[in-house]
Amino acid sequence: MMSAPTIDRATFDALAETTGADFVRELVDTFLQEAPAMLDDLRNALATQDADKFRRAAHSLKSNCNTFGALAMGAMAAKLELTPHRQLRKAAQSRSPHWTMSMRALPRL
């Protein structure tokens, strides 16, 4: 899944076509406002060893990313959601540069 595109243009365009370009802009803004807090949720859940909270945060992040076609980030969140708790710390740390990349790509669309 590491080959998934940062942003899948077809998914993004289909979303815009279905719901309207203005609405999608608003939706992207909402995501960009909320995503840092979602990543904080992930980090905090990891720090406090709260496996349920971590899974929920990863799940929300995954579905949000896939909505916009941020498939690479979505795939990584999906992987984190399913990673056994004791392997999480290592798995999450290795992904943090990719979060930043996807977050920077979305506003450019």
Add this chain to the structure above:
Amino acid sequence: MVNQKLALRLLQQMGYRADLASNGIEAVESVQRQTYDVVLMDVQMPEMDGLEASRQINARWSPPGAAAHRRDDGQRHAGRPRHVPGRRHGRLRDQADPRRAASSRRSTTCPPARDQ
């Protein structure tokens, strides 16, 4: 919020009036408050998940009441909710067709909410 906004937008475009519940407890409370034609239930939610909320709704209220869900092939499917625990409501196939939904119909949707 992204999921909520998107679900409400899509339902609105299909002519539904929708209420939003942020978790399973709110979903059960909404169904208690009024009658809905369709309940779109998410599985993973804080406080009470969608499976438990579906169980409670199925146990406390008779049809009409259906849970639409995503099939393995990605198609939305509103009749005979196989994955929703509790009783099956076979007579809902026609009622749950969005193309037949009049604008006066109401649905409730329960996308995942970030807890806090």
